[in-house]
Each structure stands twice: as C-alpha cells, then as structure tokens.
Amino acid sequence: MKPFRQATIKDIARELGISASTVSRALKDHPDISPETKEAVRNVADKLDYQPNALALGLHNQRSKIIGIIIPEIQHHFFSSVISGITETARNAGFNVIICPSDESVEREKENIRSLVSLRVEGILISITKETNDYAHFQKLMNRNVPVVFFDRPPEGFACDRCIIDDYAAAYTATEHLVSLGRKKIVHFAGPNNVRIGKDRRRGFVDCLKRHKMPITDDTIFDCDSHDKAVEVIKKLRDEDNIPDAIFAVNDITAVTTVNELNKYGIRVPEKVAVVGFTNGLLSELSSPMLTTIDQNGQLIGEKATKLLLERIETHVLTPYQTAVVPTKLVVRGSTVAEDNSDLVDAK
C-alpha cells in the first residue's frame, strides 16, 4: 500500500487561495513576492509540516543530489571508516549517499551500477571486488558521463580517477622506523606477491633495507599474512632459534598475533623484538603492548575520493584523470618503543 501523501505546494496554495507558483517563489524567498504573502506561506508550510519532494526536484533539475558507493564489504573496519569519510563529505555538500555492497561479487557489482544509474545518482565511488578483472561495465558507465572515482582498489591498467594509499611509501616508512631503532635483523611477514598491495609493501620493505645496505637473505621475507600463519611461522623461528629483532607485518592481524605469540613464549616485545603492523584498525590497540602500525586513514580516503568526485560532478570537464594519493601515518606505540609502564616492570 502507498504511504499517505505528504503535504505539497498545491496544498499550501489551496489553503491560501493563491497559485502554486507563488508558493514556490515565496518558499525560496524570491524578491518579487510581498512580505505578507511570504509570511502567510511560511506559516501554512510550517503548519502542514511541508517538506519539498526531492524526487520531483531531482526530476525537474536533472540533479538527484545523491551519490552512490559500491563497496565489497561493509563489515570491515577500513571500509566502514571510508564510508564514514564519504557520508561526512557528501553531507557537507548537500548530497545523500546510497550504499551498495557488492559482497565481492562482480554480478552484484554490475547490478549495483544499474540500480544507481536508474536512480540517476550524480556520481559513483567504487572499490572493486577481488574477482573483477573485466572493466567493461565501468567503461560503459563512464561513457554515460556518470562521474566515477575508484578508491583503495582501483582497476589495474584502466584510465580513471582514483584515490589510493601509498603502500610503498608506508612500508618504507615502517621499515625505516625499525632501522632507526637500531634493529639489525629485520624481517617481513609478507602478503601474496601477485596482489598489488602485497607487492608494493614488499617493495617498500626491500628498498629500505637496500638503501641501508642491510642484507636480504632467505630468512628475510616470509609468506605470512594471517593469524594462523603467524602462529606457525613464529613457532618455526623459535624452534630454529632464529627469532629476528624486528618484524614488519603486512597487516595488523598478523602483527597482533605475532606479538601475542611472542608474549606466550616469554619473548619480550619491544625489548627483544620490535613489531610493526599495517592498517591501524581496532585491532592495533589490543595487543599488549599496543601495536605500532601504519594508519591507513580510511576516513581521509573517503574524504579525498568524495572531494574528487564532487569536483567532477560540479565541472563535468574532461580534464585528465587524477590519482589522489592519500598519505599514511606511522603510529608509534609500545610494540616498537617501550612505554612508560614502570608499574608493570616491577610487577613482573
């Protein structure tokens, strides 16, 4: 059943015995309208609790004032912080935000695009699914002149606006931090080499070590990017009596697990081993000591991506595609630098 209808401009007009056009003008404080009429209109509008119909407005102006987000997974701290940055920025510009989870499915991704086009959103922010490797649906969308900005996971080798973090620089910085602490045997718990972020982080790590003329051996990089693998690798290193004095982990879950496992074996962090993570989700505050990590700043990514999109929406000019690189930040905490917790030391 239809919802009961809301008050319209005509209702106000009828009530006052004037025309709809006059009401429309009065409501937007048009100079032509007499103060008395304006006053009267406003009163009735208040009385009826009038709210303009955005659908009618959008249809008329050809501007929905809505932007869409297509995201692989809402339940993920990074993505939800991006969403937060997006909604905040969009709101400030007077835009509503429609959110469409693709659940890592290309089919759903296409379906979402269709649905957003139907709604005549003025622009779309997309983080593509892991399985998306054909970009035809994006190309079609862009051919329609719908502004699109890709964030975090942009399509590779595809001309488009994008907003990404600098994984390479972040990894370099994290490693540099360990070097600056005087650590000599620094290892990397790395992600898969065929995924861009895994690759970039690995490169940043390697380049930093090279820069400092530190050796890279078979025992420098481990294929280790999950809770389970971290448990396994730490056990192996310990059994081989081959524990390094610093570990840079490709993500926080691995880093937190690493800290916990080291604790369990009685190997002190950070005194004996310094550990750096990557992401700065909620997790990083939950190891003990808390994790030094790279803050990916999802909020800022959302903000930057939205600003880029809004710019495209406002100008619709075919300037060359841009890539916004959002800086990361090294957050130094107890897993690399001993905190002031003398109470704990003497408690031990």
Next chain:
Amino acid sequence: MKPFRQATIKDIARELGISASTVSRALKDHPDISPETKEAVRNVADKLDYQPNALALGLHNQRSKIIGIIIPEIQHHFFSSVISGITETARNAGFNVIICPSDESVEREKENIRSLVSLRVEGILISITKETNDYAHFQKLMNRNVPVVFFDRPPEGFACDRCIIDDYAAAYTATEHLVSLGRKKIVHFAGPNNVRIGKDRRRGFVDCLKRHKMPITDDTIFDCDSHDKAVEVIKKLRDEDNIPDAIFAVNDITAVTTVNELNKYGIRVPEKVAVVGFTNGLLSELSSPMLTTIDQNGQLIGEKATKLLLERIETHVLTPYQTAVVPTKLVVRGSTVAEDNSDLVDAK
C-alpha cells in the same frame, strides 16, 4: 554543471517513430503490444543503454523504493554488521538504502529525518543517539505515517516498533556458562547502571548467581567497562591477591584487555581464570586464547528490523507496535575452555 542526459522513453519512441506509451508498454511486456514492436523497442533500448528513471517512477507511483538508516556511528563493528544485514534484506525486496550517520548528535538526527522525508523514503530504521531524550521529532515523523523501526537503542517509554537484543538473557547465559564450568568465584566487570544495556546485563548476571545461590559481595561487581579500567582493576585485584576464577565482562574490549593483562601477570586463562566477553566483534578473536563471548549478531538485527519495516511499508496497517527480540548466541572459545594446543603447552 548538469550531467549529460540519459536516454529516455521518448528517445526510443522518436527513433522508432512510435509513441512513448507504446514504448512504455513494450518495455514491460504488455500483452497488447505486437511481438515485432516489442522486439524493435528492446533493440533500440539496448542500443541506447536505456535505464528507467527511478526519480520519475517514484514521483509517479508515490513510491521511492528507498529506505533510510539513521545510525549514531558507522565505524563500529556492530553497527556496520547491522547495516550489512539491512542492505542485504532491503536489496532482496528491491529497495535502495540511504545511510545517514548522526554522529551521536541529536541535531544531526533531526536533520537526517528531514532529509529522508524530503527524499520520500518509504521507511526509516533508527538507532538513536546517546543524547536523545526528547522524542518529539520521532513522534512527528510517525504522525506523517512514515513507517519507523528502532533498533538496538530504542527510545525508552515510547510506543514504537523496535528490534533489540535480549541483553538480560545473554548475560544470564554467559554467567550460566561460567557456573557450569564449576567456577566458584565469579565476578562481573560491569558498565554504567544508568544505561539500559549496562543495567540489563548486570541483572542477568546477578539473577543467575542468585539462582545458583552463589554469594554476591562487594567484590562481585566492578565498575569496569574499558581498556584502561580493566588494566587498573586487574592490577588492583592482583595486588590484593584477590583474583577470581571467572570474569564476565560487559564488553569485548574489557574482556580482551583482561585476558591480555592476566597473560602478562602469568595468570593462565582459562585454567586459572575463565573470561567471557560481550559483543563478538573482531576483537574477540584476537586475544590469546581467543575470547568466549556473546555474539550480538548485528547482521540478524539488521535483517529482522528491516523485515519488520518492510511489513509496515507493505501493509501500512495500524496494528499494535511490535518488539522483535533477536537471540544472541554464546560463542565458546579458549578463554573459558582450554583449546587443544598441546604444542603450546609443551613449548611453555
């Protein structure tokens, strides 16, 4: 600048030299239209990549096919899982979802309501801000006959549809679990007593102990619901040599911290102390051992709340308000029951 216009029914009509009405009918496979015409229309529609204008449709049908969510905070695992449940359920019913963060501000909450009413959403799901204690804006909204369902944090003493979890039962279950493990000195790290959830969880805990005729003393309930407080309380208990053999914490952050602190002091979990948390966010898998906790099932809350809302939207009948109580689930893990980790035991 306006976006370039998308193909319309008129464009198709013009191209084929037929009327818009015919095109409209052809596109929805109306029986009156000849197969040839349908075929031709479909071809041109494909060629122009026609997508119906949902704004025009919504205006015509008085149905936007959009629902709105007003939520205090997107960046929160529980809320983002609720959102996930909502979008999923809404999508299946052909609805889009607009998301409006209130950032715990009543002002913004009101603003969001205005904006959603303007968009003519067909219903709204709300989790109210912590500071909302005047419900006039909700009442006004409901007077407009916009269906509203409150979830997780409903307004107190206010007639409305709601979807909540059974905090009392969950706390009772968690405590019962500790009792069943044979623990004798069970304590509660409690949240504030003036907040419903803090109160309900506390009641569940207390009633369970009473039921089992276990004593409740000054050392049974602690005002302790954060990382910092947990650190403090554990230290105090240890200094007083008053460590209990089981702890039920009001939330996961407190529980995880508790486990970590106990680990630090060399007090084994779960052998010496069993710990139960509440929420089952990402955190609960990151203590070592992993946390036994109450799964709040945000996804299911989102789903149930949305179903209730959709029902209201479809019927718009003034049946009595309903309260959907979503069951929680005790997730038993290593912090209360020793896991099979013989490798660790001998490693110790």
Next chain:
DNA sequence: TTGAAAGCGGTACCAC
C-alpha cells in the same frame, strides 16, 4: 506582485 502553462520521465486511462 501574481498566475497560467509547459516540462522533467514515466504510466495508465481512454479513444480509435
């Protein structure tokens, strides 16, 4: 200063 009318895109009733 105000009103009438057309149009945004689509649907549906009424003719033919």
Next chain:
DNA sequence: GTGGTACCGCTTTCAA
C-alpha cells in the same frame, strides 16, 4: 495494437 493526454510535485518563463 497503438496514440493522445493527464498527472505525479516542482520550477520557471511569459503574460497580465
């Protein structure tokens, strides 16, 4: 089987 027309709510040009 197809076309004309009015209408959903609002804005805006043109006339009065």
